[in-house]
Amino acid sequence: MTDNGTFYQRDRNWHPPAFTPTYKTSILRSPQQPLLSLENTISELTGPVFGHDKLGPLDNDLLRNFAKTGDPIGQRIVVYGRVLDENARPVPGALLEFWQANAGGRYRHKKETYLAAIDPNFGGCGRVITDEEGRYWFRTIKPGAYPWPNGVNDWRPAHIHFSVFGHAFAQRLITQMYFEGDPMIWQDPIVATIPDKAAIEQLVAALDRQNTLPMDALAYKFDIVLRGRRSTMFENRMEGN
Amino acid sequence: MVQKLPFLKESPSQTAGPYVHIGTNPNWVEITGVWNEDLGLVLVGPETKGERIVIKGRVFDGAGDPLKDALIEIWQADAAGLYNSPQEKRGKADPSFVGWGRQPADGATGEYRFETIKPGRVPYKDGRLMAPHITVWIVARGINTGLHTRLYFSDEEAANAECPVLARIAHKARVPTLVATRTEENGLPTYTFNIHIQGEKETVFFDI
Numbered sequence: 074m075t076d077n078g079t080f081y082q083r084d085r086n087w088h089p090p091a092f093t094p095t096y097k098t099s100i101l102r103s104p105q106q107p108l109l110s111l112e113n114t115i116s117e118l119t120g121p122v123f124g125h126d127k128l129g130p131l132d133n134d135l136l137r138n139f140a141k142t143g144d145p146i147g148q149r150i151v152v153y154g155r156v157l158d159e160n161a162r163p164v165p166g167a168l169l170e171f172w173q174a175n176a177g178g179r180y181r182h183k184k185e186t187y188l189a190a191i192d193p194n195f196g197g198c199g200r201v202i203t204d205e206e207g208r209y210w211f212r213t214i215k216p217g218a219y220p221w222p223n224g225v226n227d228w229r230p231a232h233i234h235f236s237v238f239g240h241a242f243a244q245r246l247i248t249q250m251y252f253e254g255d256p257m258i259w260q261d262p263i264v265a266t267i268p269d270k271a272a273i274e275q276l277v278a279a280l281d282r283q284n285t286l287p288m289d290a291l292a293y294k295f296d297i298v299l300r301g302r303r304s305t306m307f308e309n310r311m312e313g314n
Numbered sequence: 315m316v317q318k319l320p321f322l323k324e325s326p327s328q329t330a331g332p333y334v335h336i337g338t339n340p341n342w343v344e345i346t347g348v349w350n351e352d353l354g355l356v357l358v359g360p361e362t363k364g365e366r367i368v369i370k371g372r373v374f375d376g377a378g379d380p381l382k383d384a385l386i387e388i389w390q391a392d393a394a395g396l397y398n399s400p401q402e403k404r405g406k407a408d409p410s411f412v413g414w415g416r417q418p419a420d421g422a423t424g425e426y427r428f429e430t431i432k433p434g435r436v437p438y439k440d441g442r443l444m445a446p447h448i449t450v451w452i453v454a455r456g457i458n459t460g461l462h463t464r465l466y467f468s469d470e471e472a473a474n475a476e477c478p479v480l481a482r483i484a485h486k487a488r489v490p491t492l493v494a495t496r497t498e499e500n501g502l503p504t505y506t507f508n509i510h511i512q513g514e515k516e517t518v519f520f521d522i
């Protein structure tokens with residue numbers, strides 16, 4: 074059991090740096106002093122737990138959880154996968170929250186100015202808690218690409234935002250999922266904040282024809298990896314030295 | 315070639331973007347009916363043990379402007395210094411206090427506000443007590459990886475002076491960036507904790 078050890082150091086070359094000038098908003102929102110490295114204390118090794126009783130039956134069904142007059146417009150998809158840690162062990166009981174634009178690339182948000190139409194049957198939010206084997210799934214429509222004010226003609230590829238709670242606050246993560254085969258992934262300034270191509274590819278969900286629901290919905294598999302903990306076996310040995 | 319190690323890489327972070335509230339606080343952005351209550355708004359109930367306090371402040375960018383789209387999460391121990399988490403092995407925390415909160419910055423002023431309790435002290439790795447503190451996490455558009463910091467309390471001078479984490483800060487002039495200032499508002503102890511992402515007053519952020 075490794076659930077008591079401290080976490081592996083976060084690989085800051087795998088994550089995007091704070092200052093990424095081609096994503097202009099990061100220029101004034103990036104610390105310039107070095108982060109202070111802190112060995113995990115109990116304040117980071119603990120974290121909130123969310124029970125399944127917190128969720129409603131339609132929380133993982135974006136086709137139905139906001140529908141007023143029928144299903145939302147768009148390509149019906151199932152997104153599924155596992156939450157694992159860096160030791161490749163499943164993370165059960167992880168709360169995932171997700172949000173996305175509608176099929177036309179429009180968010181339901183008062184500050185959103187893109188001219189694509191709002192879908193009266195699509196809210197764009199959902200959440201789920203992983204099962205004992207770290208698995209999750211939800212149903213939605215494939216979001217559209219959208220333009221955003223950065224360069225005069227920058228577009229986001231289709232994506233779904235994810236917020237993830239593991240078992241410790243040190244594991245807290247927000248990221249985005251992209252779709253296999255989308256050429257727009259490779260021209261997006263936000264994707265490009267990640268320096269390593271293999272790291273970007275870790276965020277691209279695979280089209281999974283085996284799990285596609287015939288005559289109903291395409292399936293995309295998206296595994297999420299949270300930080301893993303050192304083995305306490307080694308920690309104890311080091312303390313004995 | 316060598317043998318492969320069995321480890322996976324952590325999923326890389328991406329910015330929360332401007333519409334994080336759709337996923338975390340849909341009711342706050344008028345997406346109603348999906349779920350009744352956004353998570354993390356209320357920390358304290360009538361049964362919760364401990365001194366009631368208010369924490370408030372703003373998050374400033376490098377030009378000195380407040381972020382109006384930031385989302386702030388806090389994580390803290392209960393009044394006795396125990397975390398409400400299965401990873402907490404030292405005892406059983408107050409069942410009426412989850413210890414986690416989440417608030418959006420106000421869309422007009424950028425101010426965030428939590429009503430919570432003052433946490434007790436918890437030990438550092440070596441058993442020495444850290445000063446009472448609250449873990450703070452900030453995400454927003456333009457922040458590529460969520461920023462971790464800590465809030466300490468201005469009326470805990472003695473504890474702050476011996477806190478092993480504050481002692482790690484080499485530039486002593488930066489320690490006050492982690493200390494929230496106590497005043498009294500409407501009869502409640504109120505701590506103001508302004509966070510400066512960049513610039514002369516830059517807050518100390520942690521790589522935890």
Ligand SMILES: [Fe+2]
Pocket residue numbers: 174229232234331
């Ligand atoms: Fe987005």
